[in-house]
Amino acid sequence: MAEFTMPSLGADMDEGTLLEWLVGPGDLVRKGDPVAVVETAKSTIEVECFETGTMTKLLVEPGATVPVGTPLALIGPATEQQPGRHAPKKGKPSKPTESAEPAETPKPPEIPSPPPEPVPVPVSAPSAARRPGHIEAGPLVRHLAEQSGVDLETLHGSGPGGRVTRTDVDHAAAARASTKPPHVRATPLARRIAAELRVDLATVKGTGRQSAVRASDVRQAAPGPSAPAPPAPAAAAPVHPSPARPSPVRPSATRPSEDRTTAMRQAIAGLMSRANRDIPHYYLSTTVDMAAAMDRLHEHNRRSPVGERLLPAALLLKAAALAAREVPELNGFWSDDHFTAGEGVHVGVAVSLRGGGLVAPAVHDADTLALPQLMAGLKDLVTRARTGRLRGSEVSDATITVTNLGDQGVETVFGVIYPPQVALVGFGRVVDRPWAVDGLLGVRPVVTATLSADHRATDGAVGARYLTAVARLLQNPEQLWT
Known part of the structure; x- marks a missing residue:
């Protein structure tokens, strides 16, 4: 029996609120399946199961806030048979012949004994006789009725002597299915x-x-809050009572979001203060000629449908991922006073949230993704980050983070490392600048790439190799498309 505990979904998380269970006792869960929704100070996250098994018991009710490491549920070994599932097929293994009997039971309806019944008994009598509980139906018909959820007591048999036939059950099942409201799967x-x-x-x-x-x-x-009543009090109370009127309503509507924003800012402040205090940062920057990359990008977009077109952010992200693979000293974590290389290049992408604050979920194995896949994954990640639909693995296992403020008009950004990572890459806006190429001065699109790195894990020479790799990849964009 294993314990499913409240996971640590980031270095700034000490506790989480269990919002919802996505599975129940007896459900078979597999490693990587989302099983619960947890709210942290920064976002709402789907938490995945860490192993395959059967969810045997839920220990924490939705709405409870518990520290990281608290057991949330118990997971037992995976079993083929689950409570309420496939039980009829596997029950009573010691009597295999009983399961075969229903197949032989269609014979009773063929016995000539039922036909004489209509002679002594009128047609109306069977319906009255069936009231106490006796129903004229063969074993096979009873089995079909039970499977279809049809109550035989409500049927008027069309067979000899009012006997319920298979056709009667089929008609009743079809009528029941047409009137029964559809079953909706919901937590x-x-x-x-x-x-x-x-x-x-x-x-x-x-x-x-x-x-x-x-x-x-x-x-x-859910429909948004309709407010037909508030306008009337506002009109009835002109100026003087107006400050008192909104006070009972407005705080109740806005306090949750304000509290959430405050909690998020406090979590970010605590983490960044610790990062600046504990991590000896060093900073490097370089300016990269983007002419070749932008030409290749425009050519790709001209030949592609609208839904498959790329943004410059995809090129920058792919270059950062490939460079991290080339310089693995910057792709990993600093813990227990030593560096541990990451298993794969999982690039965290800093995403600003609409209500304020930011999260940095990871694009897994970004160095292996083709640019269209990377673009699609990036769009999906940003959308889910802003709607609170991230998964636990996406916020906890990034090996290096990229922040891109080009869409905000910023040309250069020096970020703070997100512990326990050891590096953060920044990209600004692609701008046109005077640029000399082969001794000739012209106007070229350029971007400033920066690196914030942990001096405990690497030094400036390693950082320089990384930025040089980024520049080389962007200036030879065919390597980004392979």
Whole structure:
């Protein structure tokens, strides 16, 4: 029996709030499956299971805030049979012949004994006789009715003597299916919130496992707060009572987001203060001629559909990833007073959130992805980061981080290292500048690349090799497309 504990989803996380379970007791879970939704000071994150097995017991209720390392659930060995699943097929193994009996039971309806019944008994009598509980139906028909969820007591048999036939069961099952509301897969928390917000789950598109509706889906589908009443009090109370009027309503509507933003800023402040205090940073920068890369980018976009076009950010991210593979001393972690190289190049991407603050989820194995895949992964990551749909592995295992403020108009950025990583790469805006090539002066697109590195793990010579590799890759863009 293994314990599934509250994971550490970043160096700045001490505790987390369990928002929702995505699985229940008895469910078979596999390594990497999202099993719970956890809220941290910075984001809402889907937490994956760390091993394959059967979820045997949930130890923490949704809504509870617990420290990192607290057991959340118990995971037992994987079993083929789960509670309530496949039980009818595997029950009573000691009597294998019983399972075969229903296949032989169609014979009773062929026995000539039932036909004489209509002679002594009128047609109306069987229906009255069936009231106490006796139903004329063969074993096979009973089995089919049980499988279809049809109550034989409600059927009027069309067979001899009012006997219920297979056709009667099929018709009743079809009628029941046409009137029965569709079953909607939803988590318990989603059902509770749907009842509170009066949201019809059948109208909500689920984004959980097997399209199950989750709490966040219900909240997103809920109608916004209608405010027909507030205008009347505002008009009735002109100027003097107006400061008092909003006070009971406005704080209750805005305090949660304000508290969340404050908590996020405090978490970021604590982590960055520790990073500046504990990590001896050194900084390097270089300016890279982007003419060849931009020409190749424009040519690619001219030949590609709109949905497959690339942004300069994809080229910069790919160059940073390939350079990290070339200079592995900057791709990893500093812990226990020594450097540990990362297993793969997982590039964290700094994403600013709409409500303030930022997160840095990782694009896994970015050095191996083709540019279209990298672009698609980057778009997906940014979207999910801003909607609170990140996964635990995406926020906890980045080996090097890239921050790109070019879209904000910034030309140069020197970042603070995100511990326990040992390097952070910064890119500014691609700008046109006077540039000499082969002794001739012209105007070329250039970008400033910077490196913030941990002096405990490397020195300036290693950092220089890294930035030189970035510049070489961007000036020879064919290497980025391979």
